Amino acid sequence: MAVRRPAGFRHNSLRLTSRGKNWVLRSGAFEKLLLTLDPDRERAAEKYEAIRRRLVQLFQWRGCLSGETLADDTIDRVSRRLEEGEVIRASDPAIYFYGVARNVLKEYWTEQRKEQTLERSSGPVRETPAGQWDLDHQEVDERLECLDRCLAGLSRENKQLIMTYYRSEKSGKIADRTELANRLKLSAGALRIRAHRIRGQLEECVTECMGKRADG
Amino acid sequence: MAELSRDEAVAFLLGGGTEEEREAVERRLFEDETVADEVAAVEDELIDAYIAGGLPPSERGQFERAYLSSPERSDKVAFARALRERLSSDVRGRSIQGASGRPRALLAALAAAAVILLAMSSFLFFQDAKTRLELERARSEIAGLKTSNDQLAQQLEKTRGPIAAEPPSSRQPEALIASFELSPALVRDTSETRTLVVPKSIGEVRLILPVEEGSGGTYQATLTTVDGAKLWTSGPLRTRAEKSKNSIVVGVPANRLSTNDYILTLGRVDAKGRIRDVDDYFFRVKRD
Numbered sequence: 001m002a003v004r005r006p007a008g009f010r011h012n013s014l015r016l017t018s019r020g021k022n023w024v025l026r027s028g029a030f031e032k033l034l035l036t037l038d039p040d041r042e043r044a045a046e047k048y049e050a051i052r053r054r055l056v057q058l059f060q061w062r063g064c065l066s067g068e069t070l071a072d073d074t075i076d077r078v079s080r081r082l083e084e085g086e087v088i089r090a091s092d093p094a095i096y097f098y099g100v101a102r103n104v105l106k107e108y109w110t111e112q113r114k115e116q117t118l119e120r121s122s123g124p125v126r127e128t129p130a131g132q133w134d135l136d137h138q139e140v141d142e143r144l145e146c147l148d149r150c151l152a153g154l155s156r157e158n159k160q161l162i163m164t165y166y167r168s169e170k171s172g173k174i175a176d177r178t179e180l181a182n183r184l185k186l187s188a189g190a191l192r193i194r195a196h197r198i199r200g201q202l203e204e205c206v207t208e209c210m211g212k213r214a215d216g
Numbered sequence: 217m218a219e220l221s222r223d224e225a226v227a228f229l230l231g232g233g234t235e236e237e238r239e240a241v242e243r244r245l246f247e248d249e250t251v252a253d254e255v256a257a258v259e260d261e262l263i264d265a266y267i268a269g270g271l272p273p274s275e276r277g278q279f280e281r282a283y284l285s286s287p288e289r290s291d292k293v294a295f296a297r298a299l300r301e302r303l304s305s306d307v308r309g310r311s312i313q314g315a316s317g318r319p320r321a322l323l324a325a326l327a328a329a330a331v332i333l334l335a336m337s338s339f340l341f342f343q344d345a346k347t348r349l350e351l352e353r354a355r356s357e358i359a360g361l362k363t364s365n366d367q368l369a370q371q372l373e374k375t376r377g378p379i380a381a382e383p384p385s386s387r388q389p390e391a392l393i394a395s396f397e398l399s400p401a402l403v404r405d406t407s408e409t410r411t412l413v414v415p416k417s418i419g420e421v422r423l424i425l426p427v428e429e430g431s432g433g434t435y436q437a438t439l440t441t442v443d444g445a446k447l448w449t450s451g452p453l454r455t456r457a458e459k460s461k462n463s464i465v466v467g468v469p470a471n472r473l474s475t476n477d478y479i480l481t482l483g484r485v486d487a488k489g490r491i492r493d494v495d496d497y498f499f500r501v502k503r504d
Contacts, residue, residue, distance in 0.1 A: 050249055051246075053252075054245055054246060054249070054252050057245070057252060057255075057256060058242060058245065058246075060286075060288055060289060061228065061229060061255075061259075063231065063282065063285075063286065064286075065286050065287065065288065066288070067288055092246070092247060094246040094247070095243070095246055095247060097246065098242065098243065098245075098246040102239075115490075137467070138465065138467070139294075139451070139452070139454070140294075140297075140298070143294060143295070143298045144298050144301060144302060147295075147298045147299065147302055148302065151302070163303060166264075166299060166300075166303050167303045192257050193250075193253045193254075193257055195257075196253065196256055196257040196260055197253070199260060199299070200256070202295075202299070203292065203295050206295055206298070207291065207295075210454070211432075213454070213456070
């Protein structure tokens with residue numbers, strides 16, 4: 001199973017932590033991280049991806065502007081600690097990651113406050129107020145094209161599930177979803193989570209497609 | 217592990233609750249992946265409700281503050297809009313194409329509804345003279361609608377075809393667009409200022425700003441007069457590649473431009489959502 005490694009590892013470049021120290025996430029440290037999660041590499045990779053996903057969500061739900069970067073920073077720090085000999089004592093390694101993420105978050109807020117103080121004294125950097133991010137027509141069209149491409153890449157079953165789940169108009173929604181759940185032999189809650197996961201895959205695919213268009 | 221209630225999840229997503237409460241939820245996200253999935257599923261539903269206009273005013277304001285002030289969360293909203301648009305057009309396409317006899321069932325339902333309405337109107341006809349007159353009018357309208365419906369069904373049968381394959385942009389009426397390429401200026405020199413002649417019929421002026429290869433990321437453009445009066449700001453912009461040239465295209469509504477001199481300031485959005493000015497483009501507009 002392919003594992004998405006933190007950006008610092010992928011580009012093999014020096015990564016500055018917010019404390020200003022340079023540290024490179026090398027292959028050995030990453031393998032040690034995986035081994036800490038599970039002795040079986042496949043299961044370790046799944047756990048790694050699950051933790052990374054939750055880290056990204058945590059930072060986004062906290063209103064941070066670059067959840068992926070902060071999640072990778074957290075992973076880098078955990079890896080560095082493991083390489084320096086620290087042992088994760090938490091019963092679930094995910095809790096350890098959360099603890100490190102809390103520190104990353106606090107540093108992020110401190111930096112935000114410092115920069116707001118600087119801006120009050122020096123000035124010209126502009127904030128983006130709420131509601132500023134309305135899309136232009138061309139971006140809307142591009143996003144729809146990307147969505148079409150990503151929908152075509154889904155398996156037939158997943159495509160049918162997501163089309164049925166999200167297509168229903170309000171009055172028929174409950175009945176349609178109940179019928180879908182019965183057909184797939186799932187509880188309503190399980191169907192909801194499955195639809196959410198497929199939607200998440202689509203969203204990632206569209207984000208990647210939009211990014212490729214931007215980079216040319 | 218106690219499940220997270222929907223109200224707890226919504227409060228968490230909209231930034232409500234005390235710091236202790238938020239930390240408690242976050243711990244549960246990491247202790248139990250199903251809790252994270254649940255919150256994420258509630259997030260999808262919250263975004264969908266916002267797009268459909270189904271959030272109460274108090275939540276709507278909180279949602280906009282939480283979700284429309286950062287590029288990553290705005291992208292989630294934009295994706296949800298695209299998904300809704302695509303699934304709505306799929307429903308329209310399938311009903312036009314007549315898949316699985318659905319339009320026939322729909323027409324049968326309409327006909328049944330018309331018959332029921334007619335039956336009701338006949339009953340009420342005998343109750344009140346004034347109502348009788350109004351119902352008589354209604355009966356005529358229903359009959360007329362049924363005829364129109366039958367005619368529409370015949371027309372739809374004729375137009376059955378790859379309508380769903382039509383790209384979205386071609387289904388929408390487009391305003392006339394005038395495109396101009398601009399170059400950045402280090403120093404404003406009136407002799408070098410580009411003059412754009414914009415006829416009255418133009419709805420949108422597209423300003424094409426060439427950029428270097430590798431200039432990825434998100435940008436924003438601001439239009440001001442040379443006196444500094446801010447006239448208009450774009451949404452998020454991204455570079456486009458065409459025939460091995462990269463550019464940023466800024467679509468300015470033509471009604472913002474009169475005969476005057478302008479400055480278009482291009483700014484790049486950093487990871488923290490702040491905008492750092494990159495280039496200024498001076499140009500003159502002459503309206504016909």
